[in-house]
């Protein structure tokens with residue numbers, strides 16, 4: 001009997017244990033489900049202007065693919081433009097003119113006009129087309145003839161006339177249908193730009209805080225991304241073509257067999273490549289508070305701000321490193337922004353830096369976007385692009401240094417100067 005009783009007791013405590021476990025687990029599950037709704041939003045969303053800026057820069061709106069662009073051998077950059085979000089500017093150059101129907105004329109910034117006209121309307125450029133309202137084709141032909149005549153007149157009697165005549169181009173500005181648009185960018189940045197001064201926003205009702213948040217990407221002169229569909233045996237696809245039709249959406253863009261990837265994805269890929277290639281063995285990623293770092297990563301007039309912990313929050317792997325066989329890279333995006341420079345430096349470091357001991361990274365180049373068919377020609381592949389986009393985050397995600405950085409030796413004084421409580425001596 002007593003034995004049976006003892007058995008009874010064990011069962012009873014087992015029951016309590018099981019109930020206890022169920023209560024514990026369900027409370028945990030309920031908490032994890034409910035808690036996020038009550039989380040302080042500043043934990044998960046960018047709150048300060050500084051954090052917002054970092055979000056903007058790793059903005060996934062740039063899509064990159066290897067190219068089938070007519071006649072080119074470059075990577076293809078496609079911008080995803082959104083109404084009310086992207087700031088666009090349409091500026092003419094010496095040889096490129098923009099024509100627009102009367103209601104859109106005010107969005108065109110003329111050549112040499114000081115103030116860039118920005119808008120959050122989704123407008124695009126295309127090769128002039130004719131329709132009932134606006135005969136852009138005829139207008140553009142007239143304009144080209146006029147530009148050619150004017151050039152001849154100005155060049156008459158000068159050495160200019162012997163040179164080949166410049167190639168004049170006219171684009172038509174038009175209102176795109178829908179809230180989305182894609183634009184093609186050359187890799188040399190005519191499309192992407194920073195506007196720090198001398199601009200005016202034409203929209204009466206700005207839909208986002210434009211200039212107050214530094215780090216917004218302004219896009220100059222977007223060209224519409226048009227594609228032509230083809231069928232080649234069993235293969236079906238599309239490729240860029242200036243007289244094709246616009247692509248519909250992001251899904252279509254990403255579904256291309258050349259695999260458009262966002263800048264965001266490339267940055268993380270670059271981070272992984274940086275780890276695998278052992279760049280951290282020779283390069284550090286931290287500007288110390290020492291004068292030599294601050295001056296080497298910037299210069300005498302424009303000292304680089306020392307690294308702070310929050311710069312690393314969006315990185316999955318951090319490489320502060322300790323050895324400095326090569327220069328520190330924490331500000332390299334500001335110091336060396338040129339894509340061409342990095343292209344030739346990775347292909348052959350010695351051509352850019354005399355006597356460099358950095359190894360060449362020629363497997364960042366070939367004619368296959370996936371980087372497997374190592375060819376003889378140096379066309380940058382995704383590895384290069386990923387590394388380049390990753391390097392460009394270095395030093396560009398921070399607030400530009402103020403004069404107060406010069407006084408970095410005294411943190412209290414620096415803080416007071418930044419906060420405006422104290423004036424520079």
Ligand code: HEC
Nearest residue numbers: 277278279281282325326327332349353356357358359361
């Ligand atoms: C064996 C050591 C070594 C390795 C490994 C190495 N580098 Fe370098 N790197 C150097 C040296 C030395 C220099 C300075 C000379 C020069 O500019 O080539 C340099 C320069 C650079 C520069 C120019 C920096 C500046 O401020 O001028 C960049 C960018 C760079 N390396 C990136 C990388 C990346 C990315 C990797 C990995 C894919 C890498 N390096 C791997 C040694 C190395």
